[in-house]
Amino acid sequence: MRTSLRLVLGLALLASPILFAQADKPVVIKAAIVLDGKGQILRNTIIVVQGSKITSVGGTAPAGATTYDLTGLTVSPGLIDTHVHVDHHLMPSGRAWPFGSREETPRETAIYGVAMVYQTLMAGFTTVQSLGSASDKDLRDAVERGDIPGTRVLTSLGSMSERTGTPDQIRQYVRKTVEQGADLIKIFASKSIREGGAQTMTDEQLRAACGEAKALGKRSVVHAHSAEAAKAATLAGCTSIEHGAFVPMRCSA
Numbered sequence: 001m002r003t004s005l006r007l008v009l010g011l012a013l014l015a016s017p018i019l020f021a022q023a024d025k026p027v028v029i030k031a032a033i034v035l036d037g038k039g040q041i042l043r044n045t046i047i048v049v050q051g052s053k054i055t056s057v058g059g060t061a062p063a064g065a066t067t068y069d070l071t072g073l074t075v076s077p078g079l080i081d082t083h084v085h086v087d088h089h090l091m092p093s094g095r096a097w098p099f100g101s102r103e104e105t106p107r108e109t110a111i112y113g114v115a116m117v118y119q120t121l122m123a124g125f126t127t128v129q130s131l132g133s134a135s136d137k138d139l140r141d142a143v144e145r146g147d148i149p150g151t152r153v154l155t156s157l158g159s160m161s162e163r164t165g166t167p168d169q170i171r172q173y174v175r176k177t178v179e180q181g182a183d184l185i186k187i188f189a190s191k192s193i194r195e196g197g198a199q200t201m202t203d204e205q206l207r208a209a210c211g212e213a214k215a216l217g218k219r220s221v222v223h224a225h226s227a228e229a230a231k232a233a234t235l236a237g238c239t240s241i242e243h244g245a246f247v248p249m250r251c252s253a
Contacts, residue, residue, distance in 0.1 A: 026065040035076040078126025086130045117150030132156030132186045156186035162201045167208035174212040185213040190229035197225025206236035
């Protein structure tokens with residue numbers, strides 16, 4: 001367990017954009033075992049990193065490279081979490097934000113966000129998809145600039161629902177959100193699991209939301225608990241369905 005923790009911390013630091021932003025020369029990682037992410041296991045090899053990209057696996061180390069010797073350890077690709085909320089945290093009282101009462105200043109909220117992206121990186125997650133708060137943009141941009149060490153953040157900057165308006169208003173929302181810098185579009189198409197998860201957005205609203213997102217080259221992520229909501233999102237051409245607690249699972253022999 002201790003060895004695994006050291007490995008995760010080491011790889012997270014190597015993956016941090018703030019370190020890459022300061023790197024003027026290649027980095028070589030020597031490892032006994034490498035999981036290449038394609039189902040293969042490579043042994044006693046090196047990984048060459050230049051800037052923020054892996055340039056080669058195997059071969060010889062380039063001259064002047066900074067070398068990290070992980071002999072005896074296993075190297076794997078960074079983990080990706082496709083559904084997080086990087087602005088959610090426990091407040092000093094132990095209550096969850098934002099569901100508890102607000103007990104902190106905007107400055108404290110910002111500090112919690114910085115801590116969250118750093119702790120996520122230290123846990124081995126090099127990319128997360130945060131769905132979705134407007135404050136995520138500042139965290140994402142700070143990590144990308146190299147101002148703070150943290151996981152790469154993809155954010156929807158907010159969400160839409162049946163209350164967003166007519167299909168035309170929904171298309172306008174998508175365009176505006178993308179202009180503001182959203183990486184993807186989040187859509188609430190059903191009630192919560194506590195309310196039974198019934199479909200809330202009409203088929204026309206879903207087609208407008210997912211169609212406009214696709215036209216702008218963005219993915220659409222749909223909160224859908226019921227089978228009817230999941231089916232409507234699928235027929236509307238949406239990219240992915242989140243949760244699906246009440247969608248029946250069928251297996252065939």
